[in-house]
Structures are given as structure tokens and as C-alpha cells.
Amino acid sequence: MGKKKSTALMILLTVVIAVLCAITIFPSFTLPWTDGVKGWNPAVMQYDFGTDLGGGYYAYYYPEGVMSETAFDSEYELKPEADKQAFKESYVQHGGLYLSTDEEDGIYVGGELSADFKKEFDRFVKVVSDRYAEKGYSDYRVSVVDDYAIRVELPASDTYASSVIQMLSYTGKLTLKSGTSDAYTELEELTKKDVKITDYIEGFSTDTQYDVAYLEVELTDKGEELIKSVKSTLSSTSEAEGGTGLIFSVGDNQVGYAVFKDYIDGDTITIPEDEAANIAAVETYAILLNSALENGGFDFELTAINASDIRTFEPVYGDNAVLLLYIAIAIVLLALIVVPIVRQGRYGVVNAYVVLSYLIITGLCFAFISDAAFEITLGSVLVFLAGLLLVCALNNSFYQAIKKEFDLGKTVESSVKTGYKKCLFPAIDLYAILILGSIVMAIVGAAGLHLMGLQALICFIAGAFCNLLWMFAVNFIFLSASKNKYKYFRFVREDDDDE
Numbered sequence: 001m002g003k004k005k006s007t008a009l010m011i012l013l014t015v016v017i018a019v020l021c022a023i024t025i026f027p028s029f030t031l032p033w034t035d036g037v038k039g040w041n042p043a044v045m046q047y048d049f050g051t052d053l054g055g056g057y058y059a060y061y062y063p064e065g066v067m068s069e070t071a072f073d074s075e076y077e078l079k080p081e082a083d084k085q086a087f088k089e090s091y092v093q094h095g096g097l098y099l100s101t102d103e104e105d106g107i108y109v110g111g112e113l114s115a116d117f118k119k120e121f122d123r124f125v126k127v128v129s130d131r132y133a134e135k136g137y138s139d140y141r142v143s144v145v146d147d148y149a150i151r152v153e154l155p156a157s158d159t160y161a162s163s164v165i166q167m168l169s170y171t172g173k174l175t176l177k178s179g180t181s182d183a184y185t186e187l188e189e190l191t192k193k194d195v196k197i198t199d200y201i202e203g204f205s206t207d208t209q210y211d212v213a214y215l216e217v218e219l220t221d222k223g224e225e226l227i228k229s230v231k232s233t234l235s236s237t238s239e240a241e242g243g244t245g246l247i248f249s250v251g252d253n254q255v256g257y258a259v260f261k262d263y264i265d266g267d268t269i270t271i272p273e274d275e276a277a278n279i280a281a282v283e284t285y286a287i288l289l290n291s292a293l294e295n296g297g298f299d300f301e302l303t304a305i306n307a308s309d310i311r312t313f314e315p316v317y318g319d320n321a322v323l324l325l326y327i328a329i330a331i332v333l334l335a336l337i338v339v340p341i342v343r344q345g346r347y348g349v350v351n352a353y354v355v356l357s358y359l360i361i362t363g364l365c366f367a368f369i370s371d372a373a374f375e376i377t378l379g380s381v382l383v384f385l386a387g388l389l390l391v392c393a394l395n396n397s398f399y400q401a402i403k404k405e406f407d408l409g410k411t412v413e414s415s416v417k418t419g420y421k422k423c424l425f426p427a428i429d430l431y432a433i434l435i436l437g438s439i440v441m442a443i444v445g446a447a448g449l450h451l452m453g454l455q456a457l458i459c460f461i462a463g464a465f466c467n468l469l470w471m472f473a474v475n476f477i478f479l480s481a482s483k484n485k486y487k488y489f490r491f492v493r494e495d496d497d498d499e
Helices: 003-024 069-078 081-089 115-134 161-167 221-231 279-295 321-344 346-368 378-407 412-444 447-481 485-489
Strands: 056-061 066-068 091-094 097-100 141-145 149-155 174-179 184-186 201-209 212-219 245-250 253-259 268-272 311-313
Touching: 003 346, 003 447, 056 161, 066 069, 069 081, 069 097, 081 091, 115 141, 115 149, 115 279, 149 161, 161 279, 174 279, 201 279, 212 221, 212 279, 245 279, 253 268, 253 279, 321 346, 321 378, 346 378, 346 447, 346 485, 378 412, 378 447, 378 485, 412 447, 412 485, 447 485
Parallel strands: none
Antiparallel strands: 056 149, 056 311, 066 097, 091 097, 141 149, 174 184, 174 245, 201 212, 212 268, 245 253
16 A cells, blocks of 8 residues: 555544544533534443442332331321330331231231241242343342342433332232223123133233334233123223223233223234333333233232332442543553553554544443443443453554564564464454353343443454454554654664665
């Protein structure tokens, strides 16, 4: 390649990388002619952070008859003086909880803690954990507190956390009812002895049309016959306001709006939502209904969750954790760019372009490939840094291999080709192992490992591209534009007759 063409490509490459760096990491600012409107919002400002870096929401699930110490003390203080002792004696303290001894609550039976209640509570813990896992959260927590309460945590990036926390707490069984907005009653066929709703419904899924989400109900053959038998009693869509329709409920909680006969087609029922409905909300409906369909109801209910019961908590590593991480990453990037330039000359500049390319690819992928279930955590930062250090380490290994060939008396061009070939296949093997390991982690890992697996996959694919293809291309462009190839690599040779 001629020097003029190489120089032109070098200038173009510099401009492109500078623009992409600005889009990825350069802080947004206000342009004077835009009346306060910011010029752009860089990719790093669009990240959703996990609970360790961004804080989140939390709430407690209490079975009826189980109270927190704070709630117990508050209710105790509100009791008339004459009733305080009786109220106190009707509960037993269990760690930070108070358990009702009233047999109607089912926690204590015959003065003894009920093994059946404990077994049922443990079953619900597994079910509610599965519900949150099915939501696809990469950063969440479901933990048991003092044996008989559940604490759930969601990242602050989940704008629907409040409704999710409330909806996934339902413990009732799945029922299908018919009626008007004033009164719905369960279909008579489903109230018969030994009838299972799974004989009529296969499952629930989500679908979208024109950016509006819908809940699809798949019916069995028996379910199709049942719905046909009641379809004539339902209103058409034009009579939906106050008309007769179907309702799916979990316990006493209505899930979805009324289904009218125009939304019933053969073996499928479509539950429409209003125009504001989105796929995330409807997915929560589907998860809850499928869970209730598969697991049935429970022998206890939870104390109702209100909006005031859902609280926020600060980031695990402090309010300034994200800022400090950005500063630390900036220092690491600066060191990884400056040190090779000082030690390796213009080849160090190639390293800088490769490092910035890795930053651009991973930064944009983290921002735009990710969705609501793809948060940035401290683990994400460590994975990013691991990929970055690997890129720089392999860049240095290429340089050392080229230098070793040059010290044998070969020309610069020959040293570059031979050194690159000797390092290429070990680097390919290393990246192949890392990428396959990331895929396995993403497939079989739990929530946190699944997230790290996905992000490691992005980092190592980006690193492989930068090390195995992009570095060689950039080096070729810069080397072709260089007048003194010795100085380009900071090589020294007394006898340079072959150059």
C-alpha cells in the first residue's frame, strides 16, 4: 500500500475512532444554540446498574399470622391497655418475627409449630424464586428471613419493580371466571370434584402487535370445548364496557382484563391489554399464571403488599461507587495506552487504537444489546477489565515476537509476518477456550453467572476481533505510512544493509 493511501486511511481511522469514542464515553454537554438541549447521551450513561452499583427496591413477604418486630410493636402500642397482654400472648417471638398462635392461621397447631406450614412455606419459597428467575433478572435476590418471611430485591433499573413485587407474591390457585365487571363466578365445570384446570389450559405466553402486548392462552381439547360452550354467553368487543366476559384470577386477584368472545379463536384465547401495556408487564402476567397453573395454590396467604411496603436501598458499594469505578477505569485505560507508546514507539499507538476499539465495541454492546435484565454490576466491570488486559497482553506478545524475529537479523516486514504467525494460533486457541467457557457459563449458570457469561462473551469476542484481525490491519496501515520502520518499532540494529 502506498504511503499517501496509508496516510489517508490513518487520518480517516483516527476521525472514526474519535467520533465513536465520543458517542461511547465522552460526557454529554449543552450546545449553545440548542437552548439547553444536550448534544448527545453517551452509551455509558445509558447503562442499567445492578443492586451493588445502583441500589434497588426491596420488600418482605409475610404469611398471614407472621409479623415483623416493628409491625408487632406498632400494633401493640395501638391496642387498648386492657387488650395488650392478650395480644402479646397470642404471638410467639421467632428471631425478628412474631408468629401467631391462633390455630386459624395454621402456624401453630395444638400448641406446636406446624410442620405442614413449614413444608408449605418452603414450597412457596422455591416457587417464588422460580418466578423471579423466569423473569430473566440478572441481578435479583430472594432470601428467607428468620425461617418464615421472604425478602425480595430488584435493581433500581426495573421501572416496574413495584407491580412485579406485588404480582409475583400471589399464593392463590388459578381460576377461570365468567361474569360482568360487577361480579364474576368460577365456571361451573371447573368447580366439579377432581377437576384440574390443567386439563383445560396448557399454558400462557406473550405476543405483541403494533407495539402492544397481549397474553395468549393455549387451550387443550377439553378447554376448547369448554370455552365454546360459554362463548355464546359472552359479549362482543363492541359491548365490552360492562358486558359479560371471562377473567383469569390467582386467588382473589384478577390477572388481566376481561376476555370477550371476539378474542376467542379455536384453541387460543387472547387477553388484550390497554394501549400502554408493554411486553415486560404482560410477561409478568404469563409467569404468574403459568406458575399458578403448574403449582396450584398454597395453604396460606400473604399479607397484602402495598406500594408503601416497597422500599429503596442504596448501592451496596456506596453512592459514589459508579463515579469511582469510572475514574479507576479511566486511569487503567490511560496507563495501558501511554506505557506501550513510551516503550514501543508507533506500534504503541497501534495498541492505543486497538484498546480504544475494544472500549467502543464493548461499551456500545453493553448499552444496546442489553435489555432490562442485563444490568452492569461489579462483576461486569471485572469481566471488562479482564478482556482489556488480555487484549493488551496479546498485543505485547505480538510485539515481543516481532522483536525476537528482528533480532535474528530479519527485515522488519519479514519479522512482522513471522512473529504474527507464531502468535496467531496460540491466541486463537486461548480465545476459543474463553468464548466456549463464556457460552457454557451463560447457559448453565445461575442468575449472576449467567449475566457474567453473557458479558464475558461480548468482551472476549470483541477482544478476539481486536487482537486477531483489527490489530494486524491497523498495524499494516500505520507501518505502510511510516518512513522509518526501525523507529516505528523502536528497533535498533547497527547493520541495516537489508533495510
